[in-house]
Every structure is written in C-alpha cells, then in structure tokens.
Amino acid sequence: MNRPQLTLPTILLLTTPPILWAGNAVVGRLMRDAVPPMTLNLIRWVLALAVLVPLGRAALRPGSGVLKNWRRYSMLGLLSVGLYNSLQYLALQSSTPINVTLVASGMPVWMLVVGKLFYKAPVKRRQVAGAVLSIAGVLVVMCRGDLAQLAALRLVIGDLYMILATIAWSFYSWMLMERRDAPELRADWAAFLLAQVGYGVLWSAALAGGEWALQDLRITWSWGVAAALLYVALGPAILAMRCWGAGVQRAGPSIGAFFINLTPLFTALLSSAFLGEAPHLYHILAFAMIVGGIAASAR
Template identity: 40%
Template sequence: MSARHASSTDYALLLIPPLLWAGNAVVARGLAGHLPPIAFSFWRWALALLLIAPFGLAGVIAQRATIRARLGVLVALALTSVTAYNTMLYLALQTSTAVSVTLVAAAMPATIMALASVWLGERLGLRQWAGMLIALFGVLTVLGHGDPRRVLTLAFHRGDLWAVAANLSWAVYSVMLRRYPTGLDARTLLTTQILIGVPCILPFYLIELAGGRTLALDAGTLGAIGYAGLLASLVAYFLWNRGVAAVGPSVAGQFTYFIPLFTALIAALALGERVEPYHGLAFALIVSGIVFANLRLRR
C-alpha cells in the first residue's frame, strides 16, 4: 500500500507502538532494582518466542534453505537487535530515568543516517550533516544533564552510556538489514531472530544469576514480562510493520518522536519523574536536527 492510499486509521494505529514502547521503558524503570535487567530481557523474548512460534515456525521450516544460506547475517542481526539492544536498554534503565533513555533513543534516525553514509556509501549533503550535528548536541545535552562541563570532563552517567550503546546497536542492525537482505518475509525473519537471539542472552542471564540477582515471581515481574513479551514486542512490531507498509518508512519514522513525549507523560504519572528543562531543550534539538536533515529529501 502506498502512502497516498493510507487511511486515517493507519496513522492512528502508528501512535500505538510508540505508546507501548514508552510504557515498556517506564515499566523497566519502575521495577529497577527488583526485576534484574538481563532476566527481564531473556524472559521477555522467551515469552515472545512462545507466542509467535505457532504462527512463525512454519515459515522457518519452509525457508530453512534460505536461513542456512544467510545464517551468518541472521546471527549478526539477532545479536544486535534481540540480544543486545533490549538488554542494554534495560541496563540503562537501572540507573537512568525513562525520559533520558528514550531521548537518547530519539536520535536513532541521525545515528542510522551517519552509519549508512560510512558503511553503505550513501552521500549526504551539508544539510544532512548539519542536521545530524544539531541532533548530536541534543544527545549531549541529555548525557550532560544540561551541564556542558559534564560533557567536557566525560563525567557521564553510566545508564546514559548504556542508552548510547543500545542506540548504536540498533543503528548497526538497521543498516545491516539494508546492506545484507535476508530474503525472508517479515514474520519468518522476526521468528528466526528471536530463535537465535534468546539463546544468546542465556549466558549473560546465567552470569547475572551467579551474581545473586534472582527473579522474584510476583505480580509485578510477571505483569512486566507479559506486557513486554506480548504488547511491546509482538503487538507493537506488528502494528509498526503494518504502518510502515501503509504510509512509508519516512513518514512512519517521524512517529518515533512520540516515544519520549509519551514516556515523559507516563513516567510523570506513574513514577513521579520530573521533566527537567534540559529534557525539553534536548528534545527540541534532536527533532529539529532530524527534520532539518530530511527537509530536502521530503521536498
């Protein structure tokens, strides 16, 4: 479906994935110290695998020849998405606020654009580089918590650095997906990534367990895993892919800017997190930078 045939329902449904992903960040932050981050990542994707298996395994079996031929690429895709991205995001939320972490993630389009220029040889004009530089200033504003001296002295918050690492991991995944097409349909690709990614989280989960961080099976942790495994994983991904097909990736990408906004609202209501002035400045820099970078392309 092309963007000109998209309905108002398509645009409305594109608001749901950012809302669900914002809720995921708030849940992880709210249970920091109670729900171990790697355990959360492991059981989230284990549940997602259990839920998608009845629908996705048939495609994996039918396309097993393609999977064998592209196994190296599929392992790299699984490691940078299912294994690394979500795990590092939950590690970030152990010590950083949900608003800060999602603001760093809002710079993802600029990170992908910069990496694509290096890896794929995509030519960027002065406008694109200037826009990415503005977005970078926004990320640095978050990392320095509004204090430029913290940036100059590299006195960054550990959680914020985990957020940057997660951002880079997803950017590598996104560019790799374009550089090395897998030849799999969307459902089979997601099922394959989860099949590979979950066992790769397991060694780190065992290390976490050995360090004494065990998972308490109570209503809070079970609810969080259920929410992340079903809503933030499968439902959000399904609706996002549907929206991208309907309105196009460029338009759909703009909806990611709702994630920090939804996060700030939910975190303020549920966790009492304060939205600081530097959060607003960072958001303005990141959004204006990416819009400026893409202005000529949209024209």
C-alpha cells in the same frame, strides 16, 4: 506507485509503537530491583518466541533459509534482541526512562555515521545539519541541562549503555536493507521476526548466564512482575513491531521516522504518572532539538 498518505488508521498504527516502547522503558525501570536486566530481556523474548512460533511457521519449513543463512540471522538477533534490548534494560538500572528514550532519539545520527562508514551511503549537507542539531539535543540530556558542565561532563553509566544500544540498532537497521532473505520469509512479518528472535534468544541466554555467574542474583516474583513480563513480551516486542511494519508500508519510512521520536514524549507522561519523575525544561528543549534535527534531515 501510489503516493504515501497519512490517514487516521495509519496515524494510529504509527502512534501505537512509541506508546508501547515508552511503556517498556517505564516497566524496565519499575522492575530494576525485581528482575536482573539480562534476565528480564531473556524472559521477555522467550515469551515472545512462544507466541511467534505458531504465527511464523514459514520460518520453520525446509528451504526457508533460516539455517542456511544462520550467520545473517544470528547477527540480526545479536544486534537487536541480544544487545539493544539488554543494554536498554541495563541502562534503566542507573538512568531514568526519560533520559534513556531521549538518548535513543539520537539514533538517526548513528544511522548516518554507520551508513557512511560501513555501507558507503551518501550523506547530504541537510542531513549533516540535522545530525548536528540532534547531537546537541542528546548533549543537553547528558549534561542535565547545564551547558557549563560540558567541559567536565560526567555521564551516568546508563546513558553510555544506551549510546551503545543505539549503535547496535543502527547496524541492525542497515543489515535489514540487505535483501538477502527468501521472498516468502521477507513477506511474512511473523516468520521474519521469528528467524531473528530464535537466534536472539540464544544470545540473550548467554548474556543472562554470564550475569548469574558473575553476581549473586535473585528474582522477586509477584503477580505484578508476571504482568509486567507479559506486557513487555506482547506489547513492545510483538504488537509494536507489527503495527510499525504495517504503518511504514502505508506511509513510508521517512514519515514513519517522525513518529519514533514521540517515544520520549510518551515516556515523560508515563514517568510522571507512574514514577513521579516529572520532566524538566531541559527535557523539552532536548526533545525539540532532536525532532528538529530529524525533520531537517528528512526534508
């Protein structure tokens, strides 16, 4: 087996998803008054589903296991498409894109917790040290850089939504490690994603239906909103997943994990350019602590 190497094409593959995911956070913030969050998530994945159907036809063939293993793919769709993305857009209603992506950067911490408690995965001391440092970075974000406020911490509701989203994604990631898929389905990225998105759209539709039933909502349509919907469907939903899968296959998941944490940096740059939300010193400190914690854990 060849040792993973970071070539220029691999670096480009692994850098593309964080840029697209950062753009997703900024777009979600920009559209908070135009499209309700659950509805935004539903429209996004319906568009993505329409693109994936011709690409992932293997998932629609008899014997693919998509119907036989409906519980597995339904849960994968719920945790990723249904919960993670909906909660992220809901978080952006009250929190900033920078804060949302920084809180999401604490995801490796939840990966360790979920793996230990539910999958009996061993945790090493270096991983614990890295987790503690990452948690400290998340706390810096939540207290807005004023450590004196930790005693009476008042969280923005969006930060709490994002924590729930990262927990959902942690369970989703561990479920992906369960090799219970048909080999041809696992080998075809579009078919494997289609199997999850198909069920995820159903969950998203249920959440969006509840959103409209509980509130008097409306969508403010414009060409800008239409363009934004196409972006979040084609970029962060499909292109980012494809680049990420190809990059991780080349470099390995341990190296790829460092690139995920470029998302807050790109989000800060995009927020400064489009939203006028310049990053503060505590954002830089929190980013350094989170990346340092993950680096210590991955060594």
